[in-house]
Amino acid sequence: MRPVLRFSLALLLFAGLAPFAVMGEGQWPTPPVEGKPPPQISGPLSGGTGDHTKYEALKQPFASGPEVTKACLSCHTETGKHFMKNIHWTWEYRNPDTGQLLGKKHLINNFCTNARGNEGMCAQCHAGYGWKDESFDFTNEDNIDCLVCHDTTGTYYKTPNSAGSPACSVMFEGKPPIDYNLVAENVGLPERANCGTCHFNGGGGDNVKHGDLSSALKNPPRELDVHMDAKGLNFACTACHITKSHVWAGSRYHVLSKDMEGTGKPGQRRDVATCESCHGTAPHPVDSLAAFKRNDHISSVACQTCHIPEFARGGVATITNWDWRTAGKLRNGEGYHEHGYTQGNGEERYTYKSIKGDFTYGENLVPLYRWFDGQMQYTTIDTKFNVAKPVAINDFTGSRENADSRIWPFKKMTTWLPADMGNGTLVYTHLWGEDDDSYWGNYDMGKAIAHGMKKFGLPYSGEFGFVETFSYWPITHMVSPKEDALSCQDCHAEQGRLQGVEGVYMPGRDHNRWLDLIGTIAVFGTLIVILGHALVRIVAPKGAKH
Amino acid sequence: MAIRRVRIFSLFERFWHWSQMLLIVILMFSGFGLHGFHHLLGFEQAVTLHTLAAFSLLLLWAFSIFWLFTTRNWRHFIPTVKGMWQVLRFYSFGIFQGEHHPYRKAYWRKHNPLQALAYLMLKIVLFPLIWISGLVYLFYFLWRDIPHATQVLDGVALIHTGAAFTIVVFVMIHVYMLTTGHSFKEHVMPMINGFDEVDLTPEEEAYLLKDQPEVLG
Numbered sequence: 001m002r003p004v005l006r007f008s009l010a011l012l013l014f015a016g017l018a019p020f021a022v023m024g025e026g027q028w029p030t031p032p033v034e035g036k037p038p039p040q041i042s043g044p045l046s047g048g049t050g051d052h053t054k055y056e057a058l059k060q061p062f063a064s065g066p067e068v069t070k071a072c073l074s075c076h077t078e079t080g081k082h083f084m085k086n087i088h089w090t091w092e093y094r095n096p097d098t099g100q101l102l103g104k105k106h107l108i109n110n111f112c113t114n115a116r117g118n119e120g121m122c123a124q125c126h127a128g129y130g131w132k133d134e135s136f137d138f139t140n141e142d143n144i145d146c147l148v149c150h151d152t153t154g155t156y157y158k159t160p161n162s163a164g165s166p167a168c169s170v171m172f173e174g175k176p177p178i179d180y181n182l183v184a185e186n187v188g189l190p191e192r193a194n195c196g197t198c199h200f201n202g203g204g205g206d207n208v209k210h211g212d213l214s215s216a217l218k219n220p221p222r223e224l225d226v227h228m229d230a231k232g233l234n235f236a237c238t239a240c241h242i243t244k245s246h247v248w249a250g251s252r253y254h255v256l257s258k259d260m261e262g263t264g265k266p267g268q269r270r271d272v273a274t275c276e277s278c279h280g281t282a283p284h285p286v287d288s289l290a291a292f293k294r295n296d297h298i299s300s301v302a303c304q305t306c307h308i309p310e311f312a313r314g315g316v317a318t319i320t321n322w323d324w325r326t327a328g329k330l331r332n333g334e335g336y337h338e339h340g341y342t343q344g345n346g347e348e349r350y351t352y353k354s355i356k357g358d359f360t361y362g363e364n365l366v367p368l369y370r371w372f373d374g375q376m377q378y379t380t381i382d383t384k385f386n387v388a389k390p391v392a393i394n395d396f397t398g399s400r401e402n403a404d405s406r407i408w409p410f411k412k413m414t415t416w417l418p419a420d421m422g423n424g425t426l427v428y429t430h431l432w433g434e435d436d437d438s439y440w441g442n443y444d445m446g447k448a449i450a451h452g453m454k455k456f457g458l459p460y461s462g463e464f465g466f467v468e469t470f471s472y473w474p475i476t477h478m479v480s481p482k483e484d485a486l487s488c489q490d491c492h493a494e495q496g497r498l499q500g501v502e503g504v505y506m507p508g509r510d511h512n513r514w515l516d517l518i519g520t521i522a523v524f525g526t527l528i529v530i531l532g533h534a535l536v537r538i539v540a541p542k543g544a545k546h
Numbered sequence: 547m548a549i550r551r552v553r554i555f556s557l558f559e560r561f562w563h564w565s566q567m568l569l570i571v572i573l574m575f576s577g578f579g580l581h582g583f584h585h586l587l588g589f590e591q592a593v594t595l596h597t598l599a600a601f602s603l604l605l606l607w608a609f610s611i612f613w614l615f616t617t618r619n620w621r622h623f624i625p626t627v628k629g630m631w632q633v634l635r636f637y638s639f640g641i642f643q644g645e646h647h648p649y650r651k652a653y654w655r656k657h658n659p660l661q662a663l664a665y666l667m668l669k670i671v672l673f674p675l676i677w678i679s680g681l682v683y684l685f686y687f688l689w690r691d692i693p694h695a696t697q698v699l700d701g702v703a704l705i706h707t708g709a710a711f712t713i714v715v716f717v718m719i720h721v722y723m724l725t726t727g728h729s730f731k732e733h734v735m736p737m738i739n740g741f742d743e744v745d746l747t748p749e750e751e752a753y754l755l756k757d758q759p760e761v762l763g
Binding site for chain 2: 288289290293296297299300400401403487488489492493494503504505507508509510511512515516518519520522523526527530533534536537540
């Protein structure tokens with residue numbers, strides 16, 4: 001490859017993978033510490049019983065991450081076994097109710113399509129070392145990455161597990177070497193920035209995927225999130241996503257949409273991250289009649305519905321529409337990107353990238369509200385569907401009649417996604433690789449799909465196209481202060497927030513048209529009869545008045 | 547028989563009537579606000595006002611029912627057809643001819659037959675319809691998990707709103723009727739000072755003079 005082309009490709013990929021690059025430039029995984037920030041609230045594990053700077057095991061010279069892990073596990077003897085059960089390691093989840101095999105290892109999302117086959121890039125967010133293909137050893141405890149979650153120095157970072165297109169590697173070059181001893185001796189409980197390294201950047205950039213998880217939550221004011229408020233409660237993620245043997249509560253694959261158990265006995269509930277597990281099942285202090293009604297509503301309405309009036313707040317936009325159909329446009333034979341959106345915090349966002357297509361951003365968005373029973377039904381690689389119609393990547397169920405359902409807020413994502421038009425399935429697209437088929441670098445969707453499908457022995461008709469897809473993201477973070485919560489008439493009104501929610505009569509929103517018509521006619525009819533009667537009394541001859 | 551000015555509405559009855567009026571006005575105003583006919587109150591304020599007024603009215607009714615049955619005043623509301631035709635004929639024709647109202651208040655019959663029937667229907671049909679449906683509506687969240695709860699809620703809302711419209715019609719006619727006598731004031735005064743002209747039998751007159759002289763004006 002000619003040096004000029006190589007350079008421009010490098011530039012392009014740098015741009016395309018900007019979120020990761022940004023992280024690499026000092027925010028990985030925690031922003032630089034200025035002064036000593038107050039410790040975040042992490043739940044009962046806070047405090048600790050040991051000083052890691054005093055452990056001999058951490059004073060040995062380390063040349064790599066796995067060597068540090070080995071040292072960690074030499075004291076934390078059971079942690080490896082515990083950790084290997086959790087989804088950050090397995091990237092796999094079998095839904096006990098639907099039987100579907102889920103997790104990043106298998107799923108197709110309607111953002112960057114699929115991690116499967118692209119682990120060299122995507123598995124930067126795997127809590128392990130070196131997953132670049134099917135040969136990764138999931139049984140080797142030394143492959144666990146302890147530091148990405150437990151680093152408190154802000155000097156630890158990760159790079160892709162494989163080089164990718166020849167142009168890609170340069171963007172990860174030139175970083176200062178990691179001082180593993182410094183990092184290891186300063187481990188602590190995970191803070192928001194640790195989790196945020198990956199979870200704030202899902203979908204390939206800041207807040208792209210969830211809409212309610214963005215870098216704005218690293219150091220949020222009270223208005224953005226009342227629990228994570230850096231100057232107030234200052235909750236770390238694990239304050240709610242409580243942990244038991246390195247397994248976290250709060251799964252998006254298996255949502256508890258209605259928790260009627262509440263707080264449980266002191267110290268006993270370690271299984272849920274619901275609002276009710278702290279706030280109980282009668283969360284509003286009963287100081288008025290309205291508070292009684294609010295407490296009643298918890299059997300129908302999720303806390304999030306009223307208490308997260310808008311998502312993608314705090315100055316960081318989320319992507320709401322993504323169009324892969326326009327990907328692959330080249331200028332002078334090279335990929336490019338376009339700015340087109342300035343978000344609330346002043347940062348520019350790309351609205352087009354040759355490697356990904358067109359994006360539409362949104363901020364301060366009103367969620368979609370629907371009955372939700374916590375059950376998601378995924379369109380997986382082997383699901384057949386009608387390519388002429390939009391397909392839901394994760395359709396959800398729920399209704400007024402279902403006892404587990406409540407009205408929940410969602411971010412709805414719409415994407416034109418590559419698909420196998422002949423077989424009517426989604427596809428694994430080969431985006432990342434050192435070969436000539438990888439889409440990122442070669443821009444041939446047909447080749448990339450054929451490669452991605454063949455790699456896993458999947459049928460591919462050879463005829464690719466694009467289908468309109470939806471995905472639904474329950475909104476649960478960015479909880480507003482109570483004074484910003486929705487008021488009754490936001491929903492109890494015509495054309496209110498819950499206009500699209502079916503199956504329930506809501507005073508203020510719903511009317512029986514016939515009753516209103518008959519009632520109005522009756523009232524005005526009475527008025528006319530009265531006026532007529534009065535008129536006749538006035539004009540009629542009075543006759544024999546005494 | 548002698549026409550005497552007699553206190554036919556006791557202090558409690560007058561208190562009952564006017565506080566009931568006030569509460570019904572509040573309930574109609576807040577209720578039709580909740581229904582979406584106006585937006586002069588926020589939904590939360592309207593719910594609070596509506597619920598408070600409803601409970602106050604139920605309390606008032608509890609006292610009034612006790613009063614009606616312990617004072618035998620419930621007998622005023624026993625329906626009768628005697629004299630009904632004359633009253634109906636009066637409102638349909640006679641009133642236009644300048645005739646007098648055919649009904650004379652008696653001590654144990656202070657309402658004319660049409661009035662008595664209308665008030666009785668209000669008490670045993672319309673009011674129960676609205677307060678029972680209202681309580682069921684208010685406590686929806688206690689029964690939301692029974693089968694067909696949404697259909698039941700639809701029906702409850704329908705009954706509650708329908709009864710409300712009917713009460714509006716009743717109030718309109720009720721107020722209009724006050725204008726049909728010699729003067730509006732003459733009709734309203736008994737409910738203010740308690741006194742109206744009543745046809746007393748000699749026995750009633752003698753009894754009242756001896757045992758309850760304060761009742762005679």
